Amino acid sequence: KVRKRLKEGDTLVVWDLDRAFRSTLEALLEVKKLRERGIEFQIVTLCLDTSTPSGVLCYTVMAAFAEFERTNLIERTKQGMEAARKRGKRIGRPFKLTKKQIHHAHKEISVGNSTIATMAKDLDCSRDTLSKSFKRLELNV
Known part of the structure; x- marks a missing residue:
């Protein structure tokens, strides 16, 4: 240019x-x-x-x-x-959410206290990021 x-x-x-x-x-x-x-x-x-x-x-x-x-x-x-x-090192951008955050969100959604959209907003991420995080940790919603 x-x-x-x-x-x-x-x-x-x-x-x-x-x-x-x-x-x-x-x-x-x-x-x-x-x-x-x-x-x-x-x-x-x-x-x-x-x-x-x-x-x-x-x-x-x-x-x-x-x-x-x-x-x-x-x-x-x-x-x-x-x-x-x-050596087992992950190459790429760091994950947005920690495992602790993902498990907390999964628990809240599973017991009906929250939705993916609400938890995503609370965690300052997109619904897609939260859903992919569940899949990465093999958690079903």
Whole structure:
């Protein structure tokens, strides 16, 4: 979105190359397009001038290293998540409700003191979240 709003004379500033583009090819093509539109490109962590041949060479090499690092980071993240799963660690967002809250809600609903809608409101969650919590703990309502 930002790139579309840039006009001639502007400068696109990014913190680091591996955060700006997904691949070497994308990095090279995007900077070429920017230069053709009269837009400068700066990377905060690198002092590169992409308007000179030597700057373009350095940029090309750095783009390749950035893609390499990004690919390695993705692979290490996947390996770490898989290792955590094997250790029994749950990956993902924490559950909204504690087991104690779920069991309390189940008891209140089961004895007729409350409804799913009322308990969900009391617990500040949706009816769907409460129902899924019952299913997760294998509690029938």
